[in-house]
Amino acid sequence: MLRLYDSRLSGNSWKIRILLSQLGLAYERVTLDLQKGETREPAFGQISRFSRVPVLVLDDGRPIVESGAILLHLARGTPYLPDDPYLQAEVMSWLFFEQADLQKAIAIPRVLHLHGLAQERQQDIERLRVDGYAGLEKLDQWLRGRTWLVDTHYTVADLALSAYVSLADQGGYDMTRFAGIRDWLVRVRAQRGWVPLTPEAGQASES
Ligand SMILES: N[C@@H](CCC(=O)N[C@@H](CS)C(=O)NCC(=O)O)C(=O)O
Known part of the structure; x- marks a missing residue:
């Protein structure tokens, strides 16, 4: 198993x-x-x-x-990754973008907030948020007028990007300005089989 x-x-x-x-x-x-x-x-x-x-x-x-x-x-071989090599490359480009431009910029402020260290690390958080907001802006622009990140279907690109993006507010990000992201997160969460981060988050609103 x-x-x-x-x-x-x-x-x-x-x-x-x-x-x-x-x-x-x-x-x-x-x-x-x-x-x-x-x-x-x-x-x-x-x-x-x-x-x-x-x-x-x-x-x-x-x-x-x-x-x-x-x-x-x-x-691979499932509807969550297109077979077409160009579209596969598009999916991968979003996965790389998430790791390079968003993941740390969102994850580190979030962890510091969750562990009560936000005040003493405020300068680090602000520096990371500059990069994070720039990445979120690009994502939001792309999503305005589109349903999914790649082609016409939900793929692992949507899955991968949505995880930390949906947790950004826990690191102090103001997500209210990103209407494209907000609507897309609703669509992602409605996908069959989607599960919340923790069982508790499934009961309350997690965003
Ligand atoms: N690029 C890696 C990042 C993995 C990562 O940062 N994992 C964190 C938790 S989200 C971890 O294990 N941290 C423990 C540590 O660094 O000691 C991935 O996408 O899997």
């Missing part, structure tokens, strides 16, 4: 749980405690060369690290 190493609040791990659910794939979930430093345990280092979650361990025991690589591996 597939095994997913994740953590409770990791947006990168959440992406994988969404796709596994959408594909109807059974898996064993191993949830690490990042605050206890469990990703830095030597035994976990044998599984994840970067000592980070998520990691997906395949049926034959081989691990895949990096959320984008895991998504592409799982999505």
Whole structure:
């Protein structure tokens, strides 16, 4: 059976749980405690060369690290990744953009807020938000007048981008100015098999 190493609040791990659910794939979930430093345990280092979650361990025991690589591996041959090479490249370009321009700029302010460190790290947060807002602006522009990021269907590009973008307000981002993103997030959440980050978030509004 597939095994997913994740953590409770990791947006990168959440992406994988969404796709596994959408594909109807059974898996064993191993949830690490990042605050206890469990990703830095030597035994976990044998599984994840970067000592980070998520990691997906395949049926034959081989691990895949990096959320984008895991998504592409799982999505191959399914409606979540187009067969056309150009459209596949378009999906990948969004995955790279998310990692380079958005992920840290959203994730770090969010973690600092969640851990009560926002005040003492305010300068770092403001610097990251400059990059984050620039990335969000580009995403919002692209989405105005479009339903999905690539072609005419929901793909792993929409899945991957929406995870941290939907959590940006937890890091102090003002998302009210991004109408294109707001409407797109509603469409993403309505996709069959979509799951919230945590069971609690499924009960209350998570955005
Ligand atoms: N580029 C990686 C980022 C993974 C990542 O940053 N994982 C975080 C949780 S979201 C982590 O494991 N942090 C633990 C640590 O760095 O010690 C991906 O997309 O999978």
